[in-house]
Amino acid sequence: MNIAIVSGKGGSGKTTIAVNLFSYLKDVRLIDADTEAPNDHLYLPGEDATDTVNKEIPIIDQTLCTKCHACADFCAFNAIVPTKTKMLVFDDLCHDCRGCHLVCQEGAISYKNHPIGTIMTRNIDGKPFLSGTLSIGEQSGNKIISTMKETKSTTKHTIIDGPPGVSCKTVETLDGVDYVILVMEDGLFGLHDADMVVELLNELKIPFGVVLNKAYDHVHVGQNYIQENLLNLLVRIPYDETYQNLSSKGKLLTGEISYQRILDTIIKGVGII
Amino acid sequence: MIHELAILSGKGGTGKTTLALSLIPFIEDLVIADCDVDAPDIHLVLANQTINTIPFYGIQKPFINDNLCTKCGLCAMHCNYGAISDDIIIDLKKCEGCTVCNIVCPVHAISMVDTVIGDLYEKETPYGPMIDARLIPGEEASGKLVAEVRRISREAAKKANKNHILIDGSPGVGCNVMSTITGVNQAILVTEPSESGFHDLKRIIQLAKMVSVDVLVVVNKYNNSIQYTQIIEEYCNNEGIEVALKIPYDKAIFHSINNLESPSLSTHPFFQSDEWKQFLTKIQVVNI
Ligand code: SF4
Ligand code: SF4
Numbered sequence: 001m002n003i004a005i006v007s008g009k010g011g012s013g014k015t016t017i018a019v020n021l022f023s024y025l026k027d028v029r030l031i032d033a034d035t036e037a038p039n040d041h042l043y044l045p046g047e048d049a050t051d052t053v054n055k056e057i058p059i060i061d062q063t064l065c066t067k068c069h070a071c072a073d074f075c076a077f078n079a080i081v082p083t084k085t086k087m088l089v090f091d092d093l094c095h096d097c098r099g100c101h102l103v104c105q106e107g108a109i110s111y112k113n114h115p116i117g118t119i120m121t122r123n124i125d126g127k128p129f130l131s132g133t134l135s136i137g138e139q140s141g142n143k144i145i146s147t148m149k150e151t152k153s154t155t156k157h158t159i160i161d162g163p164p165g166v167s168c169k170t171v172e173t174l175d176g177v178d179y180v181i182l183v184m185e186d187g188l189f190g191l192h193d194a195d196m197v198v199e200l201l202n203e204l205k206i207p208f209g210v211v212l213n214k215a216y217d218h219v220h221v222g223q224n225y226i227q228e229n230l231l232n233l234l235v236r237i238p239y240d241e242t243y244q245n246l247s248s249k250g251k252l253l254t255g256e257i258s259y260q261r262i263l264d265t266i267i268k269g270v271g272i273i
Numbered sequence: 274m275i276h277e278l279a280i281l282s283g284k285g286g287t288g289k290t291t292l293a294l295s296l297i298p299f300i301e302d303l304v305i306a307d308c309d310v311d312a313p314d315i316h317l318v319l320a321n322q323t324i325n326t327i328p329f330y331g332i333q334k335p336f337i338n339d340n341l342c343t344k345c346g347l348c349a350m351h352c353n354y355g356a357i358s359d360d361i362i363i364d365l366k367k368c369e370g371c372t373v374c375n376i377v378c379p380v381h382a383i384s385m386v387d388t389v390i391g392d393l394y395e396k397e398t399p400y401g402p403m404i405d406a407r408l409i410p411g412e413e414a415s416g417k418l419v420a421e422v423r424r425i426s427r428e429a430a431k432k433a434n435k436n437h438i439l440i441d442g443s444p445g446v447g448c449n450v451m452s453t454i455t456g457v458n459q460a461i462l463v464t465e466p467s468e469s470g471f472h473d474l475k476r477i478i479q480l481a482k483m484v485s486v487d488v489l490v491v492v493n494k495y496n497n498s499i500q501y502t503q504i505i506e507e508y509c510n511n512e513g514i515e516v517a518l519k520i521p522y523d524k525a526i527f528h529s530i531n532n533l534e535s536p537s538l539s540t541h542p543f544f545q546s547d548e549w550k551q552f553l554t555k556i557q558v559v560n561i
Contacts, residue, residue, distance in 0.1 A: 008311075008312055009285060009286060009312055009314075010282075010284060010285005010286045010287075010312075010443075010444035010445075011284060011285040011286010011287060011444075011465075012285075012286060015469065035447075036283075036444070036445030036446045036447045036450075036476075037283050037284050037285070037444060037445055037446070037469075037472075037473040037476070039284070039468075039469035039472060039473070042468045042469055042472060074372070074376070076332075076333070076369075076370055076371050076372050077371075095369055095371060096353060097353050097354075097369070097371035097373050098351075098353050098373070099351075099371055099372065099373040099376065102351075102373065102376055102377065103376060134446065134447060136446055136476060136479045136480050136483060137451075137480070137483050138447070139416065139447055139448040139451065140447060140448060141447060163445065164285045164286075164312070164444055164445075165311035165312055165443065165444075166311045166312075166408065166410035166411060167311050167408060167411075167412070167413075167415045167449070168366075168369075168411070168412065168413045168414075168415070169447070170411070171366050171367070171411045175367070185286065187527060187530065187531055188314075188317055188318075188530055188531050188533075189290065189312075189314045189317070189530065192312075192314060192317055193312040193314065196311065196312065196407075196410050197410070199410045200410035200411045203410070203411065204366070204411070216524075216527075219531065221531060244497065245497075245498075247467070248465075248466065248467030248468065248469075248470075248497060248498055248501065249467070249468060249498070250467075250468035250469075
């Protein structure tokens with residue numbers, strides 16, 4: 001079973017749920033797909049093996065280039081800019097579409113690898129853990145996410161910790177998953193941002209359940225939203241200072257009896273067997 | 274000259290928007306730009322009226338004329354994003370709009386059509402005009418939508434003769450954030466005292482350096498971990514960056530947001546303190 005953990009708002013507690021669920025379950029692997037702010041590895045120390053992820057960017061042979069602009073006119077991402085003397089390639093803007101060489105009549109364009117980030121692999125108690133990091137200055141970690149998801153796995157389950165929000169990187173994360181755990185932080189912003197994710201999940205027709213996180217006793221915004229929209233509430237996790245303190249130090253919560261019960265409830269609700 | 278101040282954080286949920294809402298009442302001559310296009314929240318609190326809605330066409334997407342298509346499969350072979358299936362159905366959510374399929378199709382069955390990726394809104398708030406946007410969930414090219422919010426904000430500032438733009442950004446360091454931070458006059462980086470807060474702060478500092486933007490750091494909920502606050506302060510010190518404000522954790526701040534109130538306008542004691550006043554003097558858009 002492939003399970004993605006996502007949230008509309010950043011800081012909702014995705015990472016905490018992801019790393020603890022991973023540690024608690026057997027026969028599971030974890031992918032940290034929040035490549036712009038990958039934090040799962042802080043909770044799961046171990047030896048790393050690191051691979052580079054590349055995109056292919058054009059190199060233009062200036063001796064063949066007739067400065068016809070065809071490539072610059074074609075590039076939908078403005079990664080090639082014509083100047084009087086040469087075609088300038090902006091490496092970070094290139095989206096790896098491999099289209100420009102198709103329009104170049106002179107055969108002046110070939111491609112070279114350009115690193116966009118890394119995938120770190122760790123073995124945590126015999127369970128595989130992959131973490132993707134987008135290099136600073138790069139635009140999109142989508143290829144890092146898809147590369148991690150394509151790596152072979154023999155485990156029964158995969159948990160994918162996704163990025164916050166509803167942009168294309170979330171779509172990449174959700175591609176091919178069986179179930180989504182939507183972590184919603186209680187409060188006005190939390191529910192408003194979660195609402196955008198609900199819209200996306202309904203459109204993609206992926207079944208999901210909600211974890212209402214950092215819930216305060218006298219705040220009913222989140223609870224009301226879930227009821228009004230007839231969403232499936234997996235569990236309500238109260239705001240708890242012990243949890244916050246341990247998590248902020250990069251510690252797991254699987255030793256807390258109360259948290260084990262929370263995890264058990266999630267596992268049952270999702271139907272992980 | 275128009276002065277742009279961006280509020281950012283590598284990690285989400287550190288209190289960017291809360292800080293923006295607290296600052297807004299203190300800035301005169303202001304246009305607000307909410308660039309967090311996949312989670313825009315400022316408008317929820319500043320309950321403003323929408324004056325104008327502008328659809329934003331950020332991308333061209335392919336449409337296949339089934340009468341012409343011979344199912345030769347060339348387009349699917351060339352699409353580097355796996356957006357076209359073997360039976361030549363386009364998954365528009367995966368499409369990045371590169372137009373490669375359009376040029377490789379030998380029978381010209383594919384046409385590229387301008388596609389709306391989100392809406393921009395011109396709004397009015399008690400503190401001045403505001404521009405925000407909402408990405409259609411799952412759409413590509415959110416960075417372009419951010420750039421458009423900034424462009425229209427600058428236009429609005431010129432039109433209304435305003436000199437300051439306050440920009441609320443999104444978490445992360447990718448295309449949205451790069452569109453948000455590039456070319457601003459100053460950026461405030463909001464972090465929290467935790468292992469992940471610190472880790473993500475280092476990444477956004479690196480990005481700010483790369484694009485040569487001056488930054489100030491704000492540690493939110495600093496009393497949740499004095500130890501991590503010190504680690505962050507030491508790190509910033511070494512980097513030559515000022516930690517300009519430390520905000521204590523207080524449930525009242527969270528509640529004022531739920532009550533649709535700017536935290537700094539509530540009777541919350543922190544916003545009467547000298548620390549807060551001193552912080553305001555360090556922000557270039559505040560006239561004191
Ligand atoms: S490969 Fe595509 S995105 Fe990259 S420079 Fe060429 S046309 Fe532009
Ligand atoms: S426009 Fe580019 S990304 Fe979209 S379907 Fe065509 S080849 Fe694929």
